[in-house]
Amino acid sequence: MDKRLAEIQQRLTKEQKDLSIFVKHVFDEYDKKADEHRRLIASNALAGIKTTGVEEKVFYDTIQETKRWMLNVLERTAQDLEHTGDKNWNKNFPDGVHE
Numbered sequence: 001m002d003k004r005l006a007e008i009q010q011r012l013t014k015e016q017k018d019l020s021i022f023v024k025h026v027f028d029e030y031d032k033k034a035d036e037h038r039r040l041i042a043s044n045a046l047a048g049i050k051t052t053g054v055e056e057k058v059f060y061d062t063i064q065e066t067k068r069w070m071l072n073v074l075e076r077t078a079q080d081l082e083h084t085g086d087k088n089w090n091k092n093f094p095d096g097v098h099e
Contacts, residue, residue: 001067004075005020005071008020009021016081023071030067034059034063084097
């Protein structure tokens, strides 16, 4: 995912890079929350509190799915920004990407 984010970031202009920086910050926060969760589960295991594998799988799958969704939205936004002024382009977002 980091590679795809870097590819999208290269396609954006200097003024638009804030979008990819925001997504990277959100990804970093997800990683922090996953690490905190991992530590909590480890400390619970030491205390004898068990969690089911299904709950763990759902937690990590949700984080990964959310990251993929955010990358897809960023990709479509970058496409709309690249095709600004192209009358033959069908916008990904009907409201456009400019105010």
